[in-house]
């Protein structure tokens with residue numbers, strides 16, 4: 001399969017390269033970076049020496065590359081302008097940005113502060129959370145890959161919301177992300193001296209992942225969904241840790257419920273009762289590890305979810321979606337264990 005990557009010099013782009021370059025069923029034929037066009041990929045990323053023998057290209061040239069599938073690992077507002085030319089030619093696309101994730105265009109425009117230039121493809125796009133939409137993803141031409149926070153939060157709440165066991169009007173997600181979540185672009189708040197040895201919340205009054213998570217949860221239930229979502233910046237490189245709270249409306253064996261819901265899911269691991277999953281247990285992997293608790297047997301379910309924001313939260317999930325779309329084994333190239341310690 002011939003694969004192209006637009007935005008190959010960013011963090012999710014290099015993660016796509018790390019995971020795809022070792023596969024013998026995939027030929028990477030195109031990697032773009034406007035700033036790096038003409039330079040060798042392994043000059044920018046020596047980690048790929050011996051694995052990727054390509055130069056960065058200009059994104060405009062991808063239309064001539066005749067790819068089976070193209071990834072957009074670009075900032076929000078890019079794919080909606082560039083991908084339609086490929087989509088109209090029949091190329092399949094996985095967009096890692098938020099351009100095609102929200103079905104309500106007015107809501108997207110409010111949260112992203114831009115006019116949407118391609119609502120017709122938003123309608124046709126399939127949201128790329130395989131644990132919810134596996135069949136639709138397999139036949140989609142355009143997949144909107146979920147955001148990093150939305151992946152962990154939706155997977156953690158999924159069994160509870162789907163089974164109607166919680167008050168969906170009072171859900172709480174307290175979530176922490178490593179700094180690569182902010183991308184590779186230079187910015188003062190992301191400097192080592194600014195972000196390390198410190199910890200803070202941000203976006204408390206509103207983060208653009210709120211409508212995405214609420215849209216996903218609403219698709220799991222006929223009930224009204226309302227979420228309080230507070231993101232935090234953790235002084236680590238990779239990893240998301242979500243602590244999710246929901247009021248139970250009945251007595252239920254939560255451990256059994258979670259184990260049954262994810263029994264056939266290759267990339268969701270329900271840990272034994274009482275576990276406290278760590279971000280390092282998923283570093284570099286496509287796994288989301290969950291643990292479900294009911295402290296003191298009172299009526300609140302507390303779900304802990306960890307994932308690597310660059311893998312299950314971005315590039316790994318994008319490849320999981322690619323595998324489904326191209327009729328390849330879903331887990332192909334994604335089963336390596338975490339790097340420890």
Ligand SMILES: NC(=O)C1=CN([C@@H]2O[C@H](COP(=O)(O)OP(=O)(O)OC[C@H]3O[C@@H](n4cnc5c(N)ncnc54)[C@H](OP(=O)(O)O)[C@@H]3O)[C@@H](O)[C@H]2O)C=CC1
Nearest residue numbers: 007008009010011012033034035073074097181183184314
């Ligand atoms: N980082 C994360 O953990 C996650 C990120 N995402 C989303 O994935 C996307 C990529 O994120 P990330 O890799 O972190 O971003 P980076 O900022 O690290 O990289 C962005 C890439 O896009 C390219 N790019 C920028 N502007 C354009 C443009 N107008 N046309 C073509 N290429 C462009 C850049 O190269 P150049 O400018 O040289 O062309 C670079 O290769 C974003 O939409 C992000 O929100 C989603 C989930 C998690």
Ligand SMILES: CC(=O)N[C@@H](CCC(=O)OP(=O)(O)O)C(=O)O
Nearest residue numbers: 097098147148149177178181182
């Ligand atoms: C730590 C950090 O800054 N994280 C990013 C989320 C990254 C992501 O998933 O962004 P998209 O939805 O745009 O794809 C943020 O809060 O903006």
